Amino acid sequence: MNNSFARLIDGMCATLRAEVLTRLTDEFARGQVFGVINALNTFKVRADWSAALLLEQLAAQQEALDAIRPLVPLSLPAEPAPVPTPTAELLQRRDAGNRALLSVLTWLDGPAAAADPVRRAAVEGHLRRAMRAEVDLELRHSPRPLFAEMSSGREA
């Protein structure tokens, strides 16, 4: 793919609206098309091309450059291969972090009852900031949902 991920999403949404919805009369089916558009809009702000393909391309490039370097009088890049963290691993770490925050909440309701109130309040403050940060970040990366369109099958 030579087009950007975001432009491709925009193109798909525009095609569904202009070329598919204008020819579709069934109300439920139209609602589902709006559901597809809604999902595509989310991809646009949260997803991108898979890094795996690029990593393979980079590795192939580097292998060639490393082989050529001693043969030519040029300064060729010798970059170490990037090591990205797989998304699944990041999700696991997020959930583990949330479980740790939950254990703090349980502690507040149990053993902390006898603890210093200032310390309790400080822990509670940090906890609330962390919980809010998670949802605030999610909201910042969410498009406007198309509930009106999905429920009515009609363009708003």
Add this chain to the structure above:
Amino acid sequence: MNPLGDDRALAARIEQYLTTQAGRPVTVGPIRRFPVGFSWLTFAVPISGLEGEETRELILRLGPADGLFAPYSATPQVQAMRTFAPSDVPVPRAYWHSDDPAILGAPFLFCEKAEGHAIVPWVPASEPPLEEGYRKRVGTQFIDALAALHRLDWRDQPIAAMATTATTADGTITPENAAHHAVQAYKRLIDRWAMRPYPLAEWGIRWLEQHCPVAPRVTVVHGDYRTGNFLEHDGRISAILDWELVHLGDPHEDLAWVSMPMYKGGSPYLCRLCEPEWFYERWAAQSGIAVNMASVRYYQVFSLLKLAATHMAAARCFEEGRFNDLRMPAMGSQVATCLRQMDKLIESA
């Protein structure tokens, strides 16, 4: 073979069932599914041969085994519709129902197709506000029907079957345990549905458990009373719909649900219909129950937790491949919105 997902096969099953029930040949035309509703499936069913009438349409509601709140029973909805049939609460007439999935593939109920259209809660910013006279007319009925629902003495009615529960200490819903019972019900649902830990949801449950109000009395609670769940015809509310969350509890639960920000449709009015002061004053006068605004605020927090839980269920159902309705992941993406609003309410309480 389960006929769900195959409209022709479903129509054939309906024909067979209604022929048996009516004791005469009944024919069923092409059935039509509505895009409304996120839980039960709703169909318009054209039927000929019932009591010698011309073709008429009935509504069929089916609670699929893979639905949001499954496993379903049609009984509570039918109990509610039969309870309110002779009251000031407009309800569609309930006909046949069964929880036996062998008949139509899922628990189901048939009811009258009331005339009218639904005023949708979700409207774009470009949508003009409801015409003032119309808004007041429909708003008045909207309040009065809710007050009539809460006014009803349910103890001698079919719905009284819901009064006993295995999850409260003495087995019954009381003014003292109504809030706790409601919170525990959704705590269990979040445990069942959440696909990952949500500390903010736990924070909300903790706050709700620590601040349970006493109900002014135990009433019927619709559970999903809002625009989108009633029909309007020529300026009259013709039917209150979607009784699947009906239960007994604190009437403030319905008042709070009506006031959810997502149902205002960009207007300053509750459910696009009522000024808040007018809504609470008229409801109190009509129901004979004083409004306790602290209880309303409590149940607003609860309502946002309940919405978040429902959205968690939608995400899970889609993730597990139980169905491919693309409205479900869209709902699932709204968990953060609900939890953030809930947290703000807790902070200001």
